[in-house]
Amino acid sequence: xxxxxxxxxxxxxxxxxxxxxxxxxxxxxxxxxxxxxxxxxxxxxxxxxxxxxxxxxxxxxxxxxxxxxxxxxxxxxxxxxxxxxxxxxxxxxxxxxxxxxxxxxxxxxxxxxxxxx
Amino acid sequence: xxxxxxxxxxxxxxxxxxxxxxxxxxxxxxxxxxxxxxxxxxxxxxxxxxxxxxxxxxxxxxxxxxxxxxxxxxxxxxxxxxxxxxxxxxxxxxxxxxxxxxxxxxxxxxxxxxxxx
Numbered sequence: 001x002x003x004x005x006x007x008x009x010x011x012x013x014x015x016x017x018x019x020x021x022x023x024x025x026x027x028x029x030x031x032x033x034x035x036x037x038x039x040x041x042x043x044x045x046x047x048x049x050x051x052x053x054x055x056x057x058x059x060x061x062x063x064x065x066x067x068x069x070x071x072x073x074x075x076x077x078x079x080x081x082x083x084x085x086x087x088x089x090x091x092x093x094x095x096x097x098x099x100x101x102x103x104x105x106x107x108x109x110x111x112x113x114x115x116x117x
Numbered sequence: 118x119x120x121x122x123x124x125x126x127x128x129x130x131x132x133x134x135x136x137x138x139x140x141x142x143x144x145x146x147x148x149x150x151x152x153x154x155x156x157x158x159x160x161x162x163x164x165x166x167x168x169x170x171x172x173x174x175x176x177x178x179x180x181x182x183x184x185x186x187x188x189x190x191x192x193x194x195x196x197x198x199x200x201x202x203x204x205x206x207x208x209x210x211x212x213x214x215x216x217x218x219x220x221x222x223x224x225x226x227x228x229x230x231x232x233x234x
Contacts, residue, residue: 033221043208045161045225052221091160097221104151105212105223107160 002027004094006108013082014116020067021077021111023092033095034068034075035105040088048090051075053097082115089113119145121213123226130201130233138196138229140167140211146191147213151223152184155208164209167194201233 003026013019025034036048051059051068058066063080079086092108120143130136140150148169153161165186166174173186183205185197194213198205208230212223 043155043210043228045210045212047222050221095221104163104166105161106163109160112158 002029002094002096002106004092004106004108006092006111008111009109010112010114012114012116013079015082015084017082018078018080019082019113021079021090021092021113023075023077023108025073025075025092025094025108027073027094027096029096031097033097034066035093035095036064036066036075036077037091037093037107038086038088039091039110040085045091049077079113084115084117087113087115119143119213119215119224121211121224121226123211123229125229126227127230128232130231132202132233133200135197135199136201136231138198138209138211138231140194140196140213140226142192142213142215142224145213145215147194147215148191150188150194150211150213152186152194152196153210153212155210155228157208161210164196167196169194198231201231203233206231206233 005024032053034051038046038048049061049064065078067076089110091110093105095103122141124139150167152164155161164179167186167188169188175181188194210228211226214223
């Protein structure tokens with residue numbers, strides 16, 4: 001069974017600074033996707049970034065980037081130039097990809113990020 | 118982007134009654150929808166996979182007779198909490214990957230906060 005581990009329950013960062021959230025996962029599969037989701041106080045789940053396991057290049061989305069280390073099964077999220085609106089719970093998630101099949105997400109326990117003014 | 122609408126956003130019910138939560142994909146079809154449960158300050162735990170036109174697939178430990186799932190059309194899945202008890206109080210979230218795409222992105226509803234008194 002796949003598992004996703006986030007070892008940082010809470011983190012704090014000053015506005016405009018950079019912060020890195022950690023995530024490790026365990027799987028015996030070779031074809032999968034990894035995600036970072038943001039859940040602000042409204043509790044709406046928002047996709048931040050997605051990484052395909054077969055791609056070596058790390059995904060980036062504006063201020064958000066990942067460090068994907070497949071051999072180490074590590075998938076960290078870096079937020080640059082942190083903004084107050086980044087304050088939220090961040091979940092790392094794993095999904096097997098079977099090609100055409102619709103698959104469930106397995107979530108980590110989350111990291112509560114607080115951006116301080 | 119794809120929109121998933123979940124209704125109601127909040128519901129309070131008496132112990133012993135049943136509550137129905139709806140999850141609709143507004144601008145796309147979804148043969149599969151997922152139902153998650155989230156306790157305060159915790160992660161999303163998959164309860165079941167809702168399949169259009171067939172029986173739902175429940176995760177281990179989830180009572181299928183208590184959490185009835187119906188996926189009668191390509192745009193609607195419902196979760197009914199039967200004979201609700203205070204321990205069923207939680208935040209319930211649905212998600213749907215659009216049919217026909219690569220199924221790597223799940224769009225989430227706004228969630229339903231259920232309080233059983």
